[in-house]
Amino acid sequence: MDAAGELVSPKQVARAIGVSESSLKRWCDTGRIPTTRTAGGHRRMRIADVIRFVREEQQPLTTPEVLGLPPVTDGAQLGLRRGGERLADALLAGQAESVRRLLFDLYFAGHSLSLLCDQVIAAALHEVGRRWECRTAEVYQERRSCEIVQQALSEFRRLLPPTDSQWTALGATLSDDQYTLPGMMADLVLRDCGWSATNLGPSIPADSLASAVATQRPRLFWLSVSYFTDEADFVAQFTVVAEACRNAGSLLVIGGQMLNEPLRRRLQFGSHCDSMQQLESLARSLRKRWPRRRNSRGVSRTR
Ligand code: B12
Numbered sequence: 001m002d003a004a005g006e007l008v009s010p011k012q013v014a015r016a017i018g019v020s021e022s023s024l025k026r027w028c029d030t031g032r033i034p035t036t037r038t039a040g041g042h043r044r045m046r047i048a049d050v051i052r053f054v055r056e057e058q059q060p061l062t063t064p065e066v067l068g069l070p071p072v073t074d075g076a077q078l079g080l081r082r083g084g085e086r087l088a089d090a091l092l093a094g095q096a097e098s099v100r101r102l103l104f105d106l107y108f109a110g111h112s113l114s115l116l117c118d119q120v121i122a123a124a125l126h127e128v129g130r131r132w133e134c135r136t137a138e139v140y141q142e143r144r145s146c147e148i149v150q151q152a153l154s155e156f157r158r159l160l161p162p163t164d165s166q167w168t169a170l171g172a173t174l175s176d177d178q179y180t181l182p183g184m185m186a187d188l189v190l191r192d193c194g195w196s197a198t199n200l201g202p203s204i205p206a207d208s209l210a211s212a213v214a215t216q217r218p219r220l221f222w223l224s225v226s227y228f229t230d231e232a233d234f235v236a237q238f239t240v241v242a243e244a245c246r247n248a249g250s251l252l253v254i255g256g257q258m259l260n261e262p263l264r265r266r267l268q269f270g271s272h273c274d275s276m277q278q279l280e281s282l283a284r285s286l287r288k289r290w291p292r293r294r295n296s297r298g299v300s301r302t303r
Contacts, residue, residue, distance in 0.1 A: 018062030075105025084123035171222035179226035206237035210244035225256035
């Protein structure tokens with residue numbers, strides 16, 4: 001069962017939300033929380049549906065630990081900007097548990113995943129970068145910050161809705177580009193929009209990405225560009241990937257700190273996004289605009 005399909009019982013959810021089991025069962029039976037039944041007739045809910053109910057109905061979680069989630073702390077009151085500042089301090093100090101609790105507090109307060117990525121996590125990592133640049137932070141603190149954020153972000157997967165294998169997306173960074181967070185964020189944000197996303201990871205040669213696109217034929221291919229040593233070589237590599245996307249009918253979506261306007265004018269791509277919020281709105285609008293793919297017999301198919 002994929003993480004998003006994880007099931008929980010009314011007893012667990014009632015304890016996590018701090019309501020009686022009978023009220024919770026009533027919410028199940030009135031359809032406020034999508035519910036299935038076991039062979040023995042017991043109610044079960046997907047954790048993703050419980051979390052959507054909690055966030056949409058602003059139903060405070062009293063004991064999220066019951067659902068394997070971090071305890072509630074005061075993060076929700078901080079808001080996004082101060083949340084980002086608190087996160088930068090916790091990252092530089094290597095406080096993984098504080099980072100985890102802060103991100104979940106802000107998520108349960110109703111902030112979208114894409115907003116947390118852009119205005120809290122990226123903002124905090126930019127601050128870590130500024131400290132590195134002015135020698136008040138070390139490279140190990142940069143790397144550790146990324147590890148801590150990746151650990152926390154990987155826990156969000158189990159809270160996301162099931163993905164639709166019709167909407168396939170693949171992504172990576174090119175050779176030399178070791179940056180992992182933008183790719184992980186794009187993967188999570190696309191899954192949050194119901195896309196079946198696969199992050200191939202950092203620093204992959206263009207030829208290999210081109211063959212991945214040719215064989216997988218994703219509907220969307222994302223490329224994050226945070227670093228390259230030689231612009232001409234980067235453009236040459238990029239062109240190989242862009243060609244493969246054109247041949248496979250995959251929309252090439254690009255983003256990243258290195259993609260300034262003059263460089264973008266030298267590149268052929270489908271869409272440029274400066275943030276995860278832009279990616280989210282693109283991913284949701286494509287699902288509305290694009291038809292489902294059909295095979296020769298007119299049956300909807302996943303590729
Ligand atoms: C962590 C880090 C590292 C780590 C990365 C580890 C890892 N696992 O990723 C390590 C130690 C490897 C590293 C190395 C270097 N680093 Co460094 N690093 C950083 C740091 C602090 C954070 C990077 C990060 O993850 N940011 C968080 C992400 C999420 O933010 P983001 O990239 O802005 O992405 C957002 C948007 O751009 C957008 N986006 C980005 N990509 C995409 C893709 C798509 C599809 C979409 C839709 C959106 C999108 O959405 C994101 C969320 O809002 C940055 C500081 C900074 N300003 O980011 C410096 C920074 C990028 N590094 C810098 C430098 C110079 C280096 C080195 C060259 C240092 C050296 N001399 O060795 C090397 C180069 C390594 C290489 N070959 O890749 C400079 C770059 C300056 C420049 N532009 O030239 C920075 C800016 C630090 C600084 N202030 O000077 N670094």
